[in-house]
Every structure is written in structure tokens, then in C-alpha cells.
Amino acid sequence: MKSRSRILLVEDLVEFAELYRFFLQKEPIDLVHITTGSEALENIQKITPEVILLDLTLPDMNGMKILKYAQQLNITVIVITSKSSVDTAVKVMRSGAFDFLEKPVKQNRLIVTLRNALHLHNLNKTVESFQKLTRSSYFDLVGISPSMRTVYQMIDTVANTKASVFLNGESGTGKELCAAALHKQSQRQKKPFIVLDCASIPKELIESKLFGHVRGAFTGAMNDRDGAALSADGGTLFLDEIGDMDLTLQTRLLRFVQTGTFHKVGSDTQIKVDVRFICATNRDLLTDIEVGRFREDLYYRLNVINIHLPPLRQRGNDILLLARSFLSKYAKEENKPANGFSHDVEQILLNYDWPGNVRQLQNYIYKLVILNEDISEITAKILLPFSDSEHQCEDEIIPLSVDNIRPLWLSEKEIIEQAIKLTNGNISEVARRLEISTPTIYRKLKLWNKQVKRTIDN
Secondary structure (H helix, E strand, C coil), X not given: CCCXXXXXXXXXXXXXXXXXXXXXXXXXXXXXXXXXXXXHHHHHHHCCCCEEEEECECCCCEHHHHHHHHHHCCCEEEEEECCCCHHHHHHHXXXXXXXXXXXXXXXXXXXXXXXXXXXXXXXXXXXXXXXXXXXXXXXXXXXXXXXXXXXXHHHHHHCCCCCCEEEECCCCCCHHHHHHHHHHHCCCCCCCEEEEXXXXXXXXXXXXXXXXXXXXXXXXXXXXXXXXXXHCCCCEEEEECHHHCCHHHHHHHHHHHHHCEECCECCCCCEECCCEEEEXXXXXXXXXXXXXXXXXXXXXXXXXXXXXXXXXXXXXXXXXXXXXXXXXXXXXXXXXXXXXXXXXXXXXHHHCCCCCHHHHHHHHHXXXXXXXXXXXXXXXXXXXXXXXXXXXXXXXXXXCCHHHCCCHHHHHHHHHHHHHHHCCCCHHHHHHHHCCCHHHHHHHHHHHHHHHHHHHHC
């Protein structure tokens, strides 16, 4: 049975509303009548209508505000107003209205306009459904595998809710990109998206980073400072690697999630914010709960909706889709001619397990681009060794003695390459731990490659 279309009538004069209801009584629609703009905005948020019949002159606000909000959500709007000036008609049409009807509206005109609007809505819905089935990316997420399309569908379903979302998956699977996509797809998209990495911030600083502090709260607190919680007001707060958060801070976070209120470190003044929570971890938090490392009540508060990011080894041809995307991106950035992979290289990429997932693949392709100059196609002979546990014993650092003193650059090379292997190719993590910049590492890798070639040639 075909479902009835949901129509929202925003009209403050009851006599007009009853007239329109009479005109449309035989149409296969469910008509909801409300009289104020604030009710309209609330209704749209709860149950998205297919079409809005909108009077511009409302007792509490200008109907243009509702029109602009509806456009953000791709809702079709038919404006009905007694303001019959050309300027008004032009203004509403430019603002995205489907049509402009002048009071008093004739029955046939209203019926035909509404039918046309619903027909357009259904066409757009069909096109959108087809695009969703065939899309190869979702914001910065890339992939066409069934598991990734499930992720896209989950984002579509929950983005415009207020529910907290928990992202899980192995390191490097794209959890932060998924969180960003959730934010961009939501009604909070124009508000801040704030990221707090709980694993990279020292235990003694993370409370201040999350909630902010006032001057004199602790040694070194020279000024008042806002934390991530206040910065994310109206938007989204993404707590990455939340499993690394200290138990004491988990207690404060639970209260924040429950009440939407917090106080800065060193202050008793309560601050209330509107924040949507997204959290991520690559840990097994249920095990952490059993051994007392994570609060069970906090876990279930945050884990309302769960989205799993699949490991790259389970995504089939997404590996090649991602590799080509990275190759194109970095070749353009570095002004290199590389534009494709040979068939045997594609098979090698497909057959490798990628323990570091998408992040490892991204870093690997970047290294290939950086270390090779005038090469248009990536072939097997220029591939680099993969950085996983199979190779960790191949480049052991030799203890220094008089007999094995070598050039400093070679020792430095071995240290950095060993670190790259230990972090599954995560160059950013290597740079952080060795306290050098990421560009420095790539520059050194390129230089060492040339030095090794010169050594071999000589």
C-alpha cells in the first residue's frame, strides 16, 4: 500500500486553514496544521514533511526564516500569502520556494501545485536513492564495498538525530573521517566540529583541554581558557580514543553527557551547552569495563548508535579505489607525473593485508610519490617494502662499537625506518614520537634514497 504524503500547513488564520483542508480532502495526504513559526520549526525537526504550505505572515516570525531552514533540508515549500507584490514573489522564488500562490487561493490551483510539488519530490527521492546505491564516496570517505555503503547508510539515518554515536574499528580505518561526515550531514554542519584526541594528551592536561580552565587553576594557567566542550557549543564534539581517558575524568564526562553542563577547572560556575557527542576507540571497551578501566554507565550513554568501520583487508576493490585517489592527490600536490599502477602492482596492493588500514595505504602511496621522480606508472620494480611485522627483524639497529661506526645519516635512517615499521607506516605518529616534523621525515627518506642509489652505483 502506497504511503500517504506528509504535508505541513503553516497558517495562523484558522478559517484559511480549514478552507485548504476542504480543498485537499480527497488528496492522498496527511495534512498537519500549525499556526506559529516556532511550532513549524519544531515539527520539521521531528517529522520531516514532503511539502510545506507556508504563509509568510506569522504572529511570531517572518515565514522567510522557515523557508530558508526548509531549503537546508531539501524540503519543497509552496508559499501562500496575501502580499502580492512582484518583489515578494521574486524574493521567495529566489530563496528556493517551489511556487508562490496569492490569497485567496482557488481550489484547482492549490491541488495542481501540490501534486506537481509532490511529483518533483518523488522524482528527486528516486534520483537520490539511485545515487546512494552507486556512490563511491561520502564526503572524505572513499569506498564502494557493501560494508562501506552500510556505513554511508548509517550516517544518513542518524546524522540528523541528537543520539550519541560510537565509532569502533581498528586503527587507521577512518573513524575521524566518519565523525566529520556525520557532522557535515547533520543540521549542525555550520557549527563547530571539535576533535579531542584522548590518547595524545597527557593525563594531567586532558581535563583542561576538555572543559577549559580559569586563571590560577594550576601552575602555568596564566589566563582563562575555553575547552573543547565550550568550543563545540551548537556543534559536534568528537572524542577520539576515548578508551584512554582516565577513570576520574570519565566521571566528569558522564555528568556532562547527562546534563549538558560542566564547569571549568578551578571554577564552580556551571556552563550549559548544546553538544552532539561522537566517540571512537580501537579498544575492546567491554573488556575494559569488566576489569574496571572504563565506566559501564558512560559506555551506554555514549554508545546509543554504533557504527563499525571495517578493516581495509575486508573491503576488496576499495583498496585500489583508495590507492588511485591517494596517487592522484599526492601527484598533484608534489607536481609529479605518476598517474596509475601497473596490473601486477594492483594485484600486490590487493593481496596485502594492510595491518595499518587506510592510514598505512595513504602513507605508503605518499612515499612512492615522494621517492620517485619522472615516473608516470607505478611498477613493481619501484615498490617499497611494506612496513609490517614480517620486516621488523630485517633492519635491526646494530649496537655502536669502534668496528661498526657508520655515517650518522645511515643510523638516523635505520631509526626512522624502524619507527615507521613499528607504527605500521603512521608517519604522523613517528614524527610525534621522534619530535620532528612530518615533512622532515619525507625529505630525509627522499634524500636517503638518493644516497643509497649513489652508494650502489659507485
